[in-house]
Each structure stands twice: as structure tokens, then as C-alpha cells.
Amino acid sequence: MEEAEFDKFAAEYRTLHAESIRASGESPEYFAEYKIIDVAAELARARGGAVGRPAILDFGAGVGYSVPFFGRHLPGSRVTCLDVSRQSLEIGASKYGDVAEFRHFDGRRIPYDTGTFDVALASCVFHHIPHDEHVPLLSEIRRVLNDVGLLLVFEHNPLNPLTRQAVNSCVFDEHAELVLAPTMRSRVRAAGFASADVRYRIFFPHWARGLRPFEKQLTWLPLGAQYYVVANNEKVT
Numbered sequence: 001m002e003e004a005e006f007d008k009f010a011a012e013y014r015t016l017h018a019e020s021i022r023a024s025g026e027s028p029e030y031f032a033e034y035k036i037i038d039v040a041a042e043l044a045r046a047r048g049g050a051v052g053r054p055a056i057l058d059f060g061a062g063v064g065y066s067v068p069f070f071g072r073h074l075p076g077s078r079v080t081c082l083d084v085s086r087q088s089l090e091i092g093a094s095k096y097g098d099v100a101e102f103r104h105f106d107g108r109r110i111p112y113d114t115g116t117f118d119v120a121l122a123s124c125v126f127h128h129i130p131h132d133e134h135v136p137l138l139s140e141i142r143r144v145l146n147d148v149g150l151l152l153v154f155e156h157n158p159l160n161p162l163t164r165q166a167v168n169s170c171v172f173d174e175h176a177e178l179v180l181a182p183t184m185r186s187r188v189r190a191a192g193f194a195s196a197d198v199r200y201r202i203f204f205p206h207w208a209r210g211l212r213p214f215e216k217q218l219t220w221l222p223l224g225a226q227y228y229v230v231a232n233n234e235k236v237t
Helices: 003-007 013-020 028-046 067-073 086-096 131-144 161-168 181-190 206-217
Strands: 055-059 078-083 100-104 117-123 145-156 195-201 226-232
Touching: 028 067, 028 117, 028 145, 028 195, 028 226, 055 067, 055 131, 067 078, 067 086, 078 086, 086 100, 117 131, 131 145, 131 181, 145 161, 145 181, 181 195, 181 226
Parallel strands: 055 078, 055 117, 078 100, 117 145
Antiparallel strands: 145 226, 195 226
């Protein structure tokens, strides 16, 4: 994970992101918020509806786009934004430093004790990371999750042609290597998570948003623009 590569896009991140997803008819905020809605739903499912005030690690948080949505959908949560880009963290802290912690990461070891967090989120981060680093980093995320911690890894779906078009047109995705959902699930399992499930997301653009309630029945279908792998921090036996 190269700090300089992300620093150079920090100030223009939203503009560049918005341009790359223009065909969807949605804003970057839409894509940030739906992920936090899914995090809240998975956490409620895992805990029988009682989510409490979880300690959340936003791994690769960039400028902190997700912070307002944590406050909206998981009120009372304690959010830590972790990133290799100091410039992105400075921008995020200037906007949201009163409601979240922004912490630099050297790309290898997460600077927190074992078992610190209840939830870890990686929002379209791993396609920027060399594939041979995935399992070590997922293992490191697992280390800082507590014994009942939950991991959600969101990624672009390479099987979706509109996703490929968006990635190919985005300057900060120039060196991206997209990951198939079954491959990411296998890497999560290899990192020590006992269970890992895939959910496909984002099937309908803005003009067909009336159909979005049906997406809950389509999470098995590998045609969504994105997907996530959800895993719990149980030990493999």
C-alpha cells in the first residue's frame, strides 16, 4: 500500500469518484451510505438485534466519507478511520475529527491492541493492495477484532461490465486489480475466519431505483456491481 499514491488524489477524491460513477446516476455518498446500512444490518443479525455502541475500524477510510453515516445508522458507535495516506487523514480529521479518530497505518501492522474492535469494515480497499498482501492484512484485521467481532469486506464485482467501465475510467484505480467474490471469500477464510459469506449488491441504477427493494432477494446473484464478504471472528476448528 503506497502512501504517496493515495496522497496525490486526496484533495480531489470526491470529484474523481463522482465522475467515474456518473453512469449509475448516484453520488459517492450513496455508495458510502448503503455500505453502512449493510454493516448495521449484519451487526444486528449477528447480535440478535442488539447492536449497542460498537467500536468500529474503518480500514482504508481515506477522507472519512463513511463517518456521517455511522452516526446516522449506528448512533453511539466509536469509529476509528485508518489509512496509509496522511493527507487523506488530515482532510478527514478537519471535517470529522470531533466524532471519529483518524490514525495513520504503515500498511503492515494496525496500531491497536488485540481485540480492540467489534466491527471492521474495508470499503473497496483491497483491489488497491497487491494480492499477496491480502491474507496477511486480513489476518491483522482479525487480530484487532474481539472474539465475537465482525468483518465486512466490500469490493467491486469484476463480473459486472458497468463496474469494469467505472474502474477503468477512474484515475485512482489505475493500478487496481479487481478480485472475484469467491477468491476474496477464500482469502478471508485463509486469514483464520471460520465462516465467510458473500452478498452481491447494487443491481439497479438510479433510474430503476424503484426496483431496489428486490435487491434483498438477489444477494446470491453474481451480477451486482459490488459485493461484500461478511465473516465472524471465530477460530477455525
